[in-house]
Amino acid sequence: MKRHIITTADGSKTIQINDWDEQYHSIHGAIQEANHVFIKTGFDKVVANSNPSDLAILEIGFGTGLNAIITLLKAEKEGIKVDYVGVEAYPVLASEISQLNYTELLGALAEAHYKVIHETPWEAKSVITPLFSLTKQEKKFQEISDVNQFNLIYFDAFGARVQPELWTEGIFKKMYEALKPNGILVTYSAKGSVRRAMQAVGFFVERLPGPPGKREMLRATKIFNVTQ
Numbered sequence: 001m002k003r004h005i006i007t008t009a010d011g012s013k014t015i016q017i018n019d020w021d022e023q024y025h026s027i028h029g030a031i032q033e034a035n036h037v038f039i040k041t042g043f044d045k046v047v048a049n050s051n052p053s054d055l056a057i058l059e060i061g062f063g064t065g066l067n068a069i070i071t072l073l074k075a076e077k078e079g080i081k082v083d084y085v086g087v088e089a090y091p092v093l094a095s096e097i098s099q100l101n102y103t104e105l106l107g108a109l110a111e112a113h114y115k116v117i118h119e120t121p122w123e124a125k126s127v128i129t130p131l132f133s134l135t136k137q138e139k140k141f142q143e144i145s146d147v148n149q150f151n152l153i154y155f156d157a158f159g160a161r162v163q164p165e166l167w168t169e170g171i172f173k174k175m176y177e178a179l180k181p182n183g184i185l186v187t188y189s190a191k192g193s194v195r196r197a198m199q200a201v202g203f204f205v206e207r208l209p210g211p212p213g214k215r216e217m218l219r220a221t222k223i224f225n226v227t228q
């Protein structure tokens with residue numbers, strides 16, 4: 001499928017898939033969206049709930065590595081050790097990564113590590129900084145089989161409009177099983193069908209204010225022994 005680089009509303013770039021009229025990140029601001037959905041409503045919430053010294057994070061849709069680099073920056077700022085697993089069925093090309101401008105906008109620390117994130121080998125754990133390790137896994141989301149492994153999931157798959165098979169009860173059951181008790185999943189999506197699929201497998205689901213250009217988003221929590 002034909003793809004090209006576009007500039008989003010906050011000046012950060014993303015990849016456009018022409019055939020789907022779909023982007024890797026919001027056209028209203030790639031960095032703004034990533035910080036709002038995954039850091040503010042995900043990472044910060046987990047930290048507020050349990051004040052952990054370390055976090056295990058699973059990203060569904062590693063893509064451009066934007067969510068990984070902003071998480072590395074957050075880990076360094078907060079002094080929290082992060083073990084980050086990024087799952088991607090179709091890795092982004094190096095020629096596309098080289099056209100993105102995240103390091104220019106995120107600063108020197110991002111510049112020092114963003115390229116390293118993409119150059120590390122797949123299927124092997126790599127220590128990027130003393131506080132951030134990364135394992136990139138090239139596989140389909142349906143192949144995930146982790147159980148009670150993660151505190152937080154960034155669910156950043158392409159939208160249900162173009163890939164509805166990634167937003168089903170079956171997929172969210174895998175996500176539920178992969179989370180530790182009281183673990184959290186966050187996603188930019190706010191579709192009713194997505195919310196109902198999450199609830200059907202046991203998640204407690206909240207509708208929260210979305211990032212710029214989007215009214216709402218979802219946060220799902222794996223809660224035990226609570227009447228919902």
